[in-house]
Amino acid sequence: MRRFAIAVSLACATRVAFGQGGPPMITDDPGTPGNGKWENNLAIAFEHRPNETAIDVPAIDLNYGVGEHIQLTLQTAPVLVKRSGQGLIGGLGGTEAALKWRFLAEATSGFDMSMFPRVIFNIEQSSVRRGLAEDGTRFQIPFQIAKTFGRWRVDAEFGPRASTVGRSEWLYGIVCGFDLAKPTMLMAELHDESRMNFSRDVLTLNVGLRHEFTENYILILSMGHELRSPDQPTALIGYFGMQFVY
Structure with a gap:
C-alpha cells in the first residue's frame, strides 16, 4: 500500500525557512521548525481505490x-484497511525516521x-503479511528547493528511493502555494x-489548503487523485489534519 502521509516543515519563527510542502502535500519543502521547537501533525489520511480503502487513524508526524x-x-x-468482500483489518503501518538539513537559505x-x-521500516512484520x-x-535521499515570488511560493523535490525488496525508484514533485x-x-x-x-510512473495531482487559526494551531487539508498508476487502479487520496507548533 502506498503511503501519502509524510513529514512536513512549516515556518514558525522569523529565521526559519517558510514553505508549503509536506503535509498536507506529498512533496516536502526545505523548512525547519527552528531551534528547540516542535512541529507536530495529527491527521486522518486515506487512500481509496476500487474494492479497497486504507485509512491512517491517525497519521502521526513528529x-x-x-x-x-x-x-x-x-x-x-x-492503519485500517477494508477490501471488498472482506472484513476490516488493522495494524501498524510503516515507520519513518529522518533528518533534514537546510544548507541554503533564501x-x-x-x-x-x-x-x-x-x-x-516495519516494526510489525505481520502488517506486511496482511498488506498494511x-x-x-526503504532508503530515501531527496533534495528540496524553494523560492518565494511575492505572494507565490514554489517548492520542488527530487531524489532516489532504494529498497531491500523490489526496484529502486525516483521521487519528484513540485508544489505551488499562493x-x-x-x-x-x-x-x-x-x-x-x-x-x-x-518508466511506469505513478503521477498524482493534489490540491491543499493551510489555514492558521493561531501561530500554534494550523489546519492542513488536501485532496488528490492519481492520474497514472500502471500496476493498479488509480487512487483518490485525502489528508485532513491539524499542525501544532510550539
Missing part, C-alpha cells in the same frame, strides 16, 4: 528543530535548499514516482 537548520522527524500511523542565497534522508505496509526497508490572505494558503501539486529509467 518534527523537532535542532538549531536553525536541522530537523529530526519520526512518523508512523495505525535570505542569503536567493533560495532555500535542503536534503532530507530517511529510512522507512510495504515489504522491506497566500490567499494572511492566515490562508492554497496549494497545488504534481508528484511522481517512477522506475530509475522514468
Whole structure:
C-alpha cells in the first residue's frame, strides 16, 4: 500500500525557512521548525481505490528543530484497511525516521535548499503479511528547493528511493502555494514516482489548503487523485489534519 502521509516543515519563527510542502502535500519543502521547537501533525489520511480503502487513524508526524537548520522527524500511523468482500483489518503501518538539513537559505542565497534522508521500516512484520505496509526497508535521499515570488511560493523535490525488496525508484514533485490572505494558503501539486529509467510512473495531482487559526494551531487539508498508476487502479487520496507548533 502506498503511503501519502509524510513529514512536513512549516515556518514558525522569523529565521526559519517558510514553505508549503509536506503535509498536507506529498512533496516536502526545505523548512525547519527552528531551534528547540516542535512541529507536530495529527491527521486522518486515506487512500481509496476500487474494492479497497486504507485509512491512517491517525497519521502521526513528529518534527523537532535542532538549531536553525536541522530537523529530526519520526512518523508512523495505525492503519485500517477494508477490501471488498472482506472484513476490516488493522495494524501498524510503516515507520519513518529522518533528518533534514537546510544548507541554503533564501535570505542569503536567493533560495532555500535542503536534503532530507530517511529510512522507512516495519516494526510489525505481520502488517506486511496482511498488506498494511510495504515489504522491506526503504532508503530515501531527496533534495528540496524553494523560492518565494511575492505572494507565490514554489517548492520542488527530487531524489532516489532504494529498497531491500523490489526496484529502486525516483521521487519528484513540485508544489505551488499562493497566500490567499494572511492566515490562508492554497496549494497545488504534481508528484511522481517512477522506475530509475522514468518508466511506469505513478503521477498524482493534489490540491491543499493551510489555514492558521493561531501561530500554534494550523489546519492542513488536501485532496488528490492519481492520474497514472500502471500496476493498479488509480487512487483518490485525502489528508485532513491539524499542525501544532510550539
